[in-house]
Amino acid sequence: MPELPEVETVRRTLQPHLAGRTIAGVHVGEYQRCVATPDVEEFRERLIDSRITRVGRRGKFILLHLSTSDVVTIHLRMTGEVSIVDPVVPADAHVHLWLDLENGKQVRYRDVRKFGRWSLLTENQYAIFDDSIGPEPLEPELTAEKFTAMLQGRKRILKPLLLDQQFLAGVGNIYADEALYRAGIHPRRHSCDLSANECERLLHEIRLVLSSALEHRGTTLRDYRDGNGEPGENLSRLQIYSRSVDDPCHRCGTPIVRELIGQRGTKICPTCQPI
Ligand SMILES: [Zn+2]
Incomplete structure (x- = not known):
């Protein structure tokens, strides 16, 4: 999607x-x-x-x-x-x-x-x-302080919370997995248990993966085309979503695992993203 x-x-x-x-x-x-x-x-x-x-x-x-x-x-x-x-x-x-x-x-x-x-x-x-839709992650109005309060004020599992459009606008399966991996945060952790530092790092990584994908006109897995009928060029830049189970993590070499979290397949490095 x-x-x-x-x-x-x-x-x-x-x-x-x-x-x-x-x-x-x-x-x-x-x-x-x-x-x-x-x-x-x-x-x-x-x-x-x-x-x-x-x-x-x-x-x-x-x-x-x-x-x-x-x-x-x-x-x-x-x-x-x-x-x-x-x-x-x-x-x-x-x-x-x-x-x-x-x-x-x-x-x-x-x-x-x-x-x-x-x-x-x-x-x-x-x-x-x-x-009815949460704040736009790329807008400067969403400060680290505000994002920290949003996360710490809820007792929700992180991955489904990030996908919840009432919580945050525009993030789906691909960019949630990418941001959590790059921030070194396990997607099954509860939002209220994150430190202010982790919240800030997560927002920073969400912004990086979204703006980098935007620069490369989006990720085409199969169907997505822009308004001119052209596919996006971001697929090769993904670090975890597009990897296969048991592929070595780019950072530490640990085999990547896939877990079902909130009914969504989620790729995780168990070493870089401790629970
Ligand atoms: Zn790793």
Whole structure:
């Protein structure tokens, strides 16, 4: 599933094509459940003739801010792809939603596994949505002191806590494993047991893995493509997530193990990340 660096890369590739463009047509194919809210008819009516002022991101959601002050939220889930194409390019059966722009281009939403969702929110609905998501890890407002208080104030197992979007925005399985490994912290530890030093180190490593992945336009394991249809180049830079069980740790040579934590497969170096 795309995480912060992948979704932000999609946002950056869409922004120059979409900012300032007016939506001239809205089409939803047979798979209408790709629109979560409102119903498809209202979705279409409210979108037509509105102008996209900018493309934003909140956590793992792409946002289309509209001149009407409505906001479209798009969650790509497993295999969702948003791209800008010429309408003459043939669409396959996995394209479920498309927007005609006034400049003749088309925004296409393609999703093989159909888990992705589009929603059209009013300003008030968007404020509630925004409040339901935790702080953005790359924003300077999230200080080490604040992050320490967030962790120490909860008695939760670290790995599922980091994946909880209400706790922290945009981190998923790949970057949680990478950050915990680099910080030398076992993912099964309880958040309240971390020292202030460990909390600060964890935030530092979360920021490093996210910003480095962003620099390399995200990690493509299989499906992820940016708004221009290009894969990311970060896979070879991962230090633990992409390793196999029993591969030697890059730092100490200990065989890497895989544990199921909060129902998610988690790669750990038992020496670098003591429990
Ligand atoms: Zn190690």
